[in-house]
Amino acid sequence: PEPQVPRDPSKKTLVILGTGWGSVSLLKKLDTENYNVIVISPRNYFLFTPLLPSCTTGLIEHRSIMEPIRSICRSKKGPVTFYEAEASSIDTNRKIVKIRDNSDIRGDTTETEVPYDMLVVGVGAENATFGIPGVRENSCFLKEIGDAQQIRKKIMDCVETAAFKDQPAAEIDRLLHMVVVGGGPTGVEFAGELRDFFEDDIRKLIPDIADRFRVTLIEALPNVLPSFSKQLIEYTESTFKEEEISIHTKTMVKKVTDKAVEAEVSKPDGTKERIVFPYGLLVWATGNTLRPLVRDLMASIPAQKDSRRGLAVNEYLVVQGARDIWAVGDCAVAGYAPTAQVASQEGNFLARLFNNMAKTAELEERIQTLSSSLNLKPGVNSADVSREIEDAERKLQRIKDIKPFHYSHQGSLAYIGSEKAVADVSWFNGNVASGGTMTYYFWRSAYLSMVFSTRNRLLVLNDWLKSKLFGRDISRE
Ligand code: FAD
Ligand code: NAD
Known part of the structure; x- marks a missing residue:
């Protein structure tokens, strides 16, 4: 069959896997006239993840932080082909990516091959569960739009079920107990948003059960937000205390069932105690692990045998031991944290590199x-x-004198509920740590300026305003 966009034989074919922070930042800055560009991803949109926790309570509607990849492709000078598919394997010898359509609607062709001259792997990461029994079956994750929608539905289901006629007291307590595992930024931000939802809206609408609502955050390490400064960790912990979010640190979850989380607490005297947390909603936010595609690719390259957390890349983001393959974002190990900030700078760097290579x-x-x-x-x-x-x-x-990739850290920001945020920001070569309501306004304006497009910006502003005026929409859909 004819390709969607005729391939120019005088140009190299550049295949980009993924439509996340790394790949889309590359695409945005790439001069697409220089290559036959093909983008492959099971997701036909870019997702602005920093505002994803706000979608779990309906503060922000999910479509406000999504940008269709096809409109991004169309805005480019040179043509870009997009295939909605998952890359299932990479043959580095034949320089071919095998792709598979895993969506609900499938045609006669569901699997095919895409040859490349140059390949960028930007497929992100999967949710880590550490093989803990019951996690996949019973918890919600918070990585994709579908996860946020599922959480939003489940919160309201728990609330309505708790309000069901003749519900026993112990069952109301279980249903209204929201447990978050993982005290990194995802878990902390979600716990904060959840608490706001109850205080701002549910308490008013269903006052009879509101006092039974509880949020618990479980973290294996001695404190939450380990990547933030000590002062902000303390500020977050004391704010959570005021918000009545209970934090259980040094507590490692060992097993999950459909109604309870079983964890082990390390006590100061060195002994361990087992505790059980009955829950209505469980959100699992314990960080990243490798996608199977990345694991298989690493296994096929001898130089990657010592790398554990992702594709080891050199200072030009070239996958070590591979020919004509680069990696960006959470699937690459370049010595930085797996954040949007790193992924987007890596994508920008590759765009500059490829534009230069074409010149x-x-x-x-x-x-x-x-x-x-x-x-x-x-x-x-x-x-x-x-x-x-x-x-x-x-x-x-x-x-040819292009400098190697250098990450410039702009700072870390996190929302912690009740209109407060924490920020570790680089300022004139120094570090400023701040927490509180002013930081929350800074957090809001920073993210508003960063969302993908003017359309997204207006939609997010509109959602904030709508929630302020009318409250969040608690319809369970
Ligand atoms: P992603 O953005 O995850 O994109 C991966 C892409 O690859 C997706 O399009 C996916 O569909 C696609 N894909 C998956 N499998 C395949 C396959 N087999 N073939 C082809 N394509 C595939 N970072 C910050 O710096 N600041 C924040 O405030 C912040 N907030 C966050 C909030 C939440 C709730 C979460 C979950 C993360 C947050 N992060 C934040 C982290 C940030 O989102 C990630 O570091 C970033 O998304 C990584 O970018 P990426 O391009 O590597 O992967
Ligand atoms: P994370 O890796 O930062 O945190 C996961 C936490 O879960 C860790 O503190 C870990 O000790 C804990 N944990 C692991 N197993 C556990 C168990 N069995 N029981 C209890 N606790 C357990 O993960 P994240 O929060 O999803 O963040 C992932 C990446 O995305 C990070 O790089 C983060 O910086 C970034 N991110 C940034 C922001 C922001 O800047 N606002 C928001 C979300 C995510």
Whole structure:
């Protein structure tokens, strides 16, 4: 069959896997006229993850933080082909990606191959469960739009079931107990949003059961938000105390059943105690693990055998031990935390690198043409041609001198509920740690300025305003 966009045989085919922070940042800055660009992802949109916790309570509607990849592709100068599919394997010898349509509606072709000259892997990561029994079957994750929608529905289901006629007191307590496992930024932000939802809306609408509502955050380490400064950890913990969110640190979840979480607490005297937390909703936020595609790719490259947390890349984000493959974001190990900030800077860097590589190829070709014209017709304008060659060589040298990737940390921000946020921000070469309501306004304006498009920005503003005026929509759908 004919490809969607005719392939230009004079250009290299650049295949980009994923439509997340890394891949979309690359696409945004890439001069697509230089390559045959093919984007492959099971998700035909970009998702602004920093505001995902707000979607779990309906403060923000999910479509406000999604941007269709096809409109991003259409805005590019050169054509970009998009296939909604999952890359199932990468054959590095044949330089081919196998792709599979896993969506609900499938045609006669569901699997095929896409050849590449250059490949960028930006497939992100999966939710880690550490093989703890019962986690996959019983908990909600918080990574994708579908997860947030599921949580939103489940919160209201728990509330309505707790309000059911003749519900026993112990069952009301279980149903209204929301347990969050993982005290990283995802767990903390979700716990804060959940508490706001109850205080702002549910308490007013269903006052008779509101006092029974509880949020518990379980963390294996001695404190929450381990990547933030000590002062902000303390601030978060004391704010959670005021918000009546109970934090259980040094508590490691060992098993999950459909109605309870079983955990082990390390006590100061070194002994361990087992506790059981009955729950209505369980949200699991214990960080990342490798996707099968990445694990298989790593296993096929001998130089990756010592890497555990993702594809080891060099300072130009080239996958070590592979030819013509780069990696960005959560699936790559470049020595930085798995954050949107890192992924987007890596994507921007690759765009610059590829734009430069295309210019290099163009200049090299030009030098070759000029040199052969010089050899073919000696004497004819030779001084001019030689000058042009020198000029091109100088330009080429400048372009070839591209500096390695360098991450510039702008700071960390997290929402902690009741209109408070914490921020560790780099400011004039120093670090400023702040927490409170002013930081919350800073958090809101920073994220508002970062959302993908003007359309997204207006939608998010509208959602904030709507919730302020009318409260969140608690319909269970
Ligand atoms: P992703 O953005 O996850 O994108 C991966 C893409 O690959 C997706 O499009 C996916 O559909 C696609 N894909 C998956 N499998 C395949 C396959 N087999 N073939 C092809 N494509 C595939 N970071 C911050 O810096 N600040 C924040 O405030 C912040 N808040 C967050 C809040 C939440 C709730 C979460 C979950 C994360 C947050 N992060 C934040 C972290 C940030 O979202 C990630 O670090 C970032 O998304 C990583 O970008 P990525 O491109 O590597 O992966
Ligand atoms: P994380 O890896 O940052 O935190 C997971 C936490 O779960 C850890 O503190 C770990 O000790 C704990 N844990 C693991 N197993 C456990 C168990 N069995 N029982 C109890 N606790 C357990 O994960 P995250 O919060 O999902 O964040 C992932 C990445 O995304 C991080 O790099 C983070 O910085 C980034 N992120 C940033 C923001 C933000 O900046 N606002 C928000 C969300 C995510």
